[in-house]
Amino acid sequence: MTALDTPLSKNNNQKDNKIGFFNCFYGQNQGxxxxxxxxxFDDRGIKAKLLDLEKSCYIVRSQGQIGVTQEGYWYPSENGKSSQVELLMAVPPIQIQQLGDPSFLSFHGVKSAYVTGAMAGGIASEEMVIALGKERILSSFGAGGLSPSRLEAAIKRIQQALPQGPYAFNLIHSPSEPAIERHAVDLFLNY
Known part of the structure; x- marks a missing residue:
């Protein structure tokens, strides 16, 4: 059994939806x-099914046309018989939490490998950081351009609401204002 490198767009069928596909499903004669x-079989329908990661996804060929479904089931064809609908690829469901590096998840104590926020001037606010932190999503407070007293108030509020995290603060390099940058570093080290 070998992988097939067969572009589907070679099909001269008038119904051909021009989807290019290279079969890497090693078990041939799957139905x-x-x-x-x-x-x-249409672009919108295929896209909708491919974006629904919570359901199994089957790439199939029916009457020479490639399509996508999330219903039904696959089975091995017996004795080399071909089935009415050929299975080209099957992908199990996946949850968003399964994506990303597991060490990132454990190190930051989060449920998803995503980081939000860091918009300067407090646009990524305490409220946003706290709300996302309570959902175990890492968010960075937008500390850039804020006065030291405003930054310190944000640090205290976020740490009080999320004593075990997760949260972060962005540190903006300010070559024209080294004293403000230094004060931010000192605050981060103190808290």
Whole structure:
């Protein structure tokens, strides 16, 4: 059994949706069973199904046309018989929390490998950092351009609301205002 490198766009069928595909499904003679009306062949339908990561996804060929479905099931064809709908690829469901580096998740104590915020001038506010932190999403307070007293108040408020984190503060390099930059560094080290 070998991988097939067959672009689907070679199909001269008038119904061809011009999807390019290279089969890397090593088990040939795989079939799919399910409701044929559940297979999307148009761009919008295919995109919608591919973006729904919470359901299994099957790439199938039916009557020479490639489609995508999230219904039905796959099965091995027996004795080299081909099925009415050929299974080209099957992908299990995936949750957003499964994406990203697991060490990032454990190091920061978060449920998703995402970072938000860091918009200067407090646009990424205490409220945003706290709300996301309570959902175990890392968010960075927008500390750039703020006075030392305003920054210190934000540090205290966020730490009081999220004593175990997760949260972050952005540090903006300010070559024209080294004293403000130094004060921000001192505040971050003190707290």
């Amino acid at each position: 799919w069973k399910g409701d044929l009306d559940g297979i999307a």
